[in-house]
Amino acid sequence: MLLKGAKLKISEIPEPTIMRLTVYARCLTDLVKQNVQVVSSEKLANEAGVNAAQVRKDLSYLGSFGRRGVGYETNHLLNKISICLGLTKERSIVIVGVGKLGSALLGYQGFLEKGFKMVAAFDTDKRRIGSSIGGIEVIDLERVDEIIKKKNVEIGIIAVPAEAAQKVADRLVVAGIKSILNFAPVVIKVPESILLRRVDLSSELEILSHYLNSSHKE
């Protein structure tokens, strides 16, 4: 779990709420595009696939700026959420491992749209080093320290095979990375001061598989 072991509260806002805020942000972006000025908790809940009380409780962590009897001003709300998620600041990210998955992530449009800037890609495979993927040159992993420091990179994405993941994580930590998003199917260990999240593609299928098994639905 993220932040386990931290003694002081990192944030007043529960992690499930943070997760849902990212969803609300997406819904609000759509609404703003459609020129919708105001949205009720009911409507937003419906868009986001949660219940209305949940939306109100979640938003209450950001302050109270809905108007009773009316709803929330879409633009303003989106702005508040963006600030909370730190999306008003451009953040530099690097990716380590440019196999199929890494390459796909490297070119993922969604990151760019949210203000994440892919500044470099690393690999150890000599055949990949020097090539260019989506306009970003693949650099020897040996140079990761230099570039993380020079470009003030805050987030590192690990997309290497499981066996290599821990070593890559260690290098990123030494280089001064602040947070890691790990796609390798293995549990990696980092100091408590480093933020770590894991995206496990197989696990997701396995979870579906479990529920497929035990499907005695109404």
Add this chain to the structure above:
Amino acid sequence: MLLKGAKLKISEIPEPTIMRLTVYARCLTDLVKQNVQVVSSEKLANEAGVNAAQVRKDLSYLGSFGRRGVGYETNHLLNKISICLGLTKERSIVIVGVGKLGSALLGYQGFLEKGFKMVAAFDTDKRRIGSSIGGIEVIDLERVDEIIKKKNVEIGIIAVPAEAAQKVADRLVVAGIKSILNFAPVVIKVPESILLRRVDLSSELEILSHYLNSSHKE
């Protein structure tokens, strides 16, 4: 959240536990490979990055077959977890959308290793249809019904742009899919009888971004 709204309990086992079981399974696979015969909750907890009481509680949902004073037999435990996760049965999956991300998922080794069989890939782009990616031919989405029924496909992966995701989901549902793993950055709606999970790549970065902002750690 998965399964919201189901009146009967789908499974006695809490979802967070299911998630961790996938991790334990991976750790156990490693241990078995290393010829480790027995593992304590302490050791497994350490490998999985959780605490020992949690491991014991999680495993207790599967029955009690640890040996007090000794630990758990790795092979046996792995077997029990595999059964619980439904991994003893081969499951067919299809993917819709073979852009960068879709193509990467199509060739993802991890799925194969866990007994998931990629039986087809679909797209609507004429330029992609007929090509072959990782040995799997890309088929016109029009034929999705036919193939899902013929090959008894249980899981559909959506890797299309956000705008197209809901329509693709609707098609999959009509075709008789039982569960969907959605990679499109949008909330899609499906009938309650369909299992749905979402993997949101941007959200993961946004969550890190939030905590990077509010880092007033000890």
Add this chain to the structure above:
DNA sequence: ACTTGTGAAGATGTTCACAGCA
């Protein structure tokens, strides 16, 4: 002596229900 299995306590998250305000 060592480690599991599990009630009970504690912590966290969700939903309800309604007061409060436009």
Add this chain to the structure above:
DNA sequence: TGCTGTGAACATCTTCACAAGT
């Protein structure tokens, strides 16, 4: 009247602490 904001009730999940088994 309509919708927000929120304390309180409820539900769920995690951790503790120790009895019980080998």
